Amino acid sequence: MDVLEAIFTRRSIRKFTGEPLSQEELETVLKAGFSAPSAHNMQPWHFVVIKDADKLEHIAEKHPYGKMAPQAGCAVIVCGDSEKQTAEGFLVADCSAAMQNMLLAAHGIGLGAVWCGIYPQEDLMQLMIETAKLPKGIIPVGMMVIGRKAQERSQQDRYDSAKVHFGQW
């Protein structure tokens, strides 16, 4: 799929068939995450892949926007190492760039995915820390739920010229 088409047609997918991903598909998506830029090229990200049904059910029960995780069959928690990148604003930016790459890669190979926000919500961060047994200093920034699409969503044009400013605000 062309990169512009991928960017313009990617939508959040929340309905899945339940058919599992292949290891190759998962690796392509993870490799996309690793290909993001990061502040001072610190690459401070880690990825926790969760496929265990009980863990996905637990996430679905506790995360208000994570109900589709068990049906998707896979969640990837994108985490940042706060010892490697001590400026939390940069850490969130780096992990978000990785997440966006992963969403586009998933869409590009025909999968569906959705970004479920975690950071800075304390309760959701704690849920991820416990579920993935994250060590101290590892911050869960966001969760991608990924699987085979059971819905198609049409392209949405969000361009808003009122939000583009030339020269200054």
Added chain:
Amino acid sequence: MDVLEAIFTRRSIRKFTGEPLSQEELETVLKAGFSAPSAHNMQPWHFVVIKDADKLEHIAEKHPYGKMAPQAGCAVIVCGDSEKQTAEGFLVADCSAAMQNMLLAAHGIGLGAVWCGIYPQEDLMQLMIETAKLPKGIIPVGMMVIGRKAQERSQQDRYDSAKVHFGQW
């Protein structure tokens, strides 16, 4: 360009020919920014496009990693509206997803670009607020310097299996 190729071959470009972008190219890149996902689909971003030579020189003088802005001929400050999205962690994530889309779109149409970090560094935020005359509540998250490439950079494989965790950390 294929989306996976774009993701895997995109690199930060810091050398530019000085030949200006077309309005169509700039709009394609901005449209990519608008196509990012955002928490609760709030779309809290704004984009300030700076082409004025004096302003670009001022940025180059004050931003330690913005020296290439005048030669590129264009900078886009990606800002977040903190009244629209009050959770600053989400605001940074949303603007970073928009930025990553823009970097990939630029690469996909043969342009070069680099993400210069702004938030959370107070001095750089203040520089952007003054240069772009940002109103209160508008947070400069990052700056993209974009132009015509005067360098090619080879693909870099950053995949690190030590940063992928299955089931739990």
